[in-house]
Each structure stands twice: as structure tokens, then as C-alpha cells.
Amino acid sequence: YVYFPGRPRWTRDVPLKLTYAFSQENLTPYLAPTDIRRVFRRAFGKWASVIPVSFIETEDYVIADIKIGFFNGDHGDGEPFDGVLGVLAHTFSPENGRLHLDKAETWAVDFDEEKSSVAVDLESVAVHEIGHVLGLGHSSVKDAAMYPTLKPRSKKVNLNMDDVVGVQSLYGTNPNFTLNSLLASETSTNLAD
């Protein structure tokens, strides 16, 4: 695992609570808003299960700590998206909170329903980008959620030990976290694969 320069993290009163909201004007045509919300709730839950941080959805995009949206091309943050595949998403280090996904991608929550050969699993990308939001950089561990590449039509939705140790060294350990729960989720993913 790697941190950003200066090791930035969210600094709030403990227990840390972060709000997140979706830009209602910038969603993806491929997915229903309820599906997007469900996927992100699950992705935030992965990180919340290992660190003492809670993520609370809010309707108020303006004041939310984490602002999520799907954008096309040049969208004003100096990091234009490039169309189908290539760059899938980007975020900024703490405590910026912007989490942007490339609207041009064929975002999917279920590959049985979305047959496109260039479909990208939203939850895998969400888990990765939330890691950046929390302060993790890219990992060189291929099985880590924070590894920078993702094949189309593939999933990587569970945290690897590398991700867990990295984020826990920034925020501490969720008192309910057990190593067994992590191993169980990895085993279940392997069986599914």
C-alpha cells in the first residue's frame, strides 16, 4: 500500500463520520439511480467494516464530504475523461472528496444483464476510488483493491489484506473487524470466481 505525499487523511472528531452524495445531474444512463446507490452503499460498507469510519448518504450534494458524479470528457477539474475504457474514474486526495466516474463507460452491476464486451463493474471501481478518497494511493499488489488497472467484465470488490493494513494505519481498526471476516469474504469471492 502507498499513501499520498504528506499522508493526508480525513481529520475530524472521532468517531469519524463522512457524508456522501450523488450529483443528480450527472448520473449514468446505463444504471438506475437506485442501483448506483446500492452499489456505493456496499462499497462504502467494505471500508467501514475495517476502520472506525461511517459513511452516511445525504441528498445535499453541495455540503457532502464526498461528491460522486459521472462526467464526460473535460468536466472542469483539469482531468478530462477519455471516452470508452482508458481512464475509468478518478478522485482527489483527502480532504477533497470529489469522486468522478467516466460517463462514457458501459457501467454494469450485473454482467448477466449487461453483455457488452467493454462493460465495467461499478462496484469494483467504487471500492477502489473510495480507497483514494480515504488517502490510499495505488498498490503494486495485483489482488489489492487499490491496484490501478481493471479488466473489462471483471470484478474486484473485496479488500485485500494490503488494502486493510494500509487504511487501518491511517484510521485505526474498526473494533468489530476480525481477520476471519476478511478471509471469509476472500474465500467467497474465490468460490464465486
Added chain:
Amino acid sequence: RNPSQFTTNPSPDVSIPEIKRHLQQYGYLPQNKESDDVSFEQALVRYQKNLGLPITGKPDSDTLSQILLPRCGFPDDVEPKTAPFHTGKK
């Protein structure tokens, strides 16, 4: 294209200029600046190290496969340029 060991196009899909653009985009080579063979090879080594690939310093098939994959737009950790990045690296 540099007159070096990289003169052969390593793949029909990825040219040397494209590889260099990729390395520039993710922080391994300086933007808008011609890179010589040495800095190109060093950038490839850092890329391969950061992506957990076999370290050859050459645009081999493993490296090209990674370059072609979709990815996060955030730059990778690049050692010589961003020393503070490594304060927390295991």
C-alpha cells in the same frame, strides 16, 4: 522513435510514442518533454515495479498488456520524483 533497443515496434497495438504518453500520463516521465533511452528505461522499470510486473526495463508483453488495460486516472507512486510518497510505503 529513439534509435535504441526500442526501435522495434513491440506490438502492433502499442507504439513507442503511445507507451511514452502513457508513462507521462501516470507520472513516470515528465510531461511535454522528450525522453532519452535511459529515462525511458528507468520509467519502465518504475512502472513495472509499481504494477508488480517482471522488471525488465523493456516494453515486454506483460508491460504492454497492463498499458492496454483500463485503469484509474490517478497517477501511480513514482519513487525518484515524489520522495514524500514513500514515507508510508511498507
